[in-house]
Ligand SMILES: Nc1ncnc2c1ncn2[C@@H]1O[C@H](COP(=O)(O)OP(=O)(O)O)[C@@H](O)[C@H]1O
């Protein structure tokens with residue numbers, strides 16, 4: 001069975017998508033893992049990073065995104081939605097990354113998620129609004145070693161559907177004051193949801209992004225995060241604030257290797273590489 005990891009923070013712009021994509025890439029090239037990225041965020045950032053805008057438009061028209069799954073549910077269509085048909089094989093902009101697949105997201109999810117009934121109607125299929133993905137995903141995800149869930153910065157129905165299949169979660173933060181306020185609410189909410197579904201969703205760690213080693217604020221914030229009792233460990237290494245990372249988000253830039261993408265001499269490459277090893281370590285067994 002795959003390890004399913006949600007990448008989640010209630011704050012936007014903290015590096016969730018960047019981390020999801022990089023982890024997928026490094027798990028693939030450095031560790032030979034088969035990885036499925038599920039883009040649960042209607043902003044479709046990881047989708048666009050991995051397949052580009054044009055391809056996404058075609059798929060969206062053909063309902064081959066997560067919106068197709070939720071529309072099927074909302075309209076109570078017959079039969080089971082074929083989530084496998086949504087899987088885009090071998091995605092990304094790096095030649096050496098050959099084992100990362102994607103289930104794309106869609107802007108349509110914004111409206112759709114409001115229409116998903118919160119409690120079960122007469123239809124026996126709809127046990128809970130948080131079970132939609134779970135019911136369709138099992139046969140699709142069993143082919144992978146890792147499934148990474150790029151979550152939106154909200155705990156709406158789509159995110160809960162992701163948590164429903166997650167074994168653990170990572171919380172990316174920027175170590176400044178505002179970005180770390182979100183850590184406790186996420187821990188509380190996921191714990192509460194985990195209790196409701198009677199399934200453990202393990203807090204795997206806090207991942208530090210856009211780190212500036214010269215910033216006193218960043219270093220002080222990190223210290224307080226590490227010392228906070230009840231918080232999961234702050235994983236090392238930290239991801240530096242790096243132009244390579246920001247530029248590499250463009251699908252239309254093509255790379256041969258991850259060193260080329262994240263910088264030969266910079267620490268971005270080393271940080272992602274080290275973090276991936278950490279994630280493998282804490283999810284093994
Ligand atoms: N370590 C980093 N250094 C520089 N830019 C970064 C870094 N991490 C993320 N970014 C940039 O910051 C923005 C937000 O990151 P993103 O991963 O999309 O966050 P989220 O998914 O949490 O909204 C993007 O433009 C991204 O390229």
Ligand SMILES: [Mg+2]
Nearest residue numbers: 016017041045
């Ligand atoms: Mg994102």
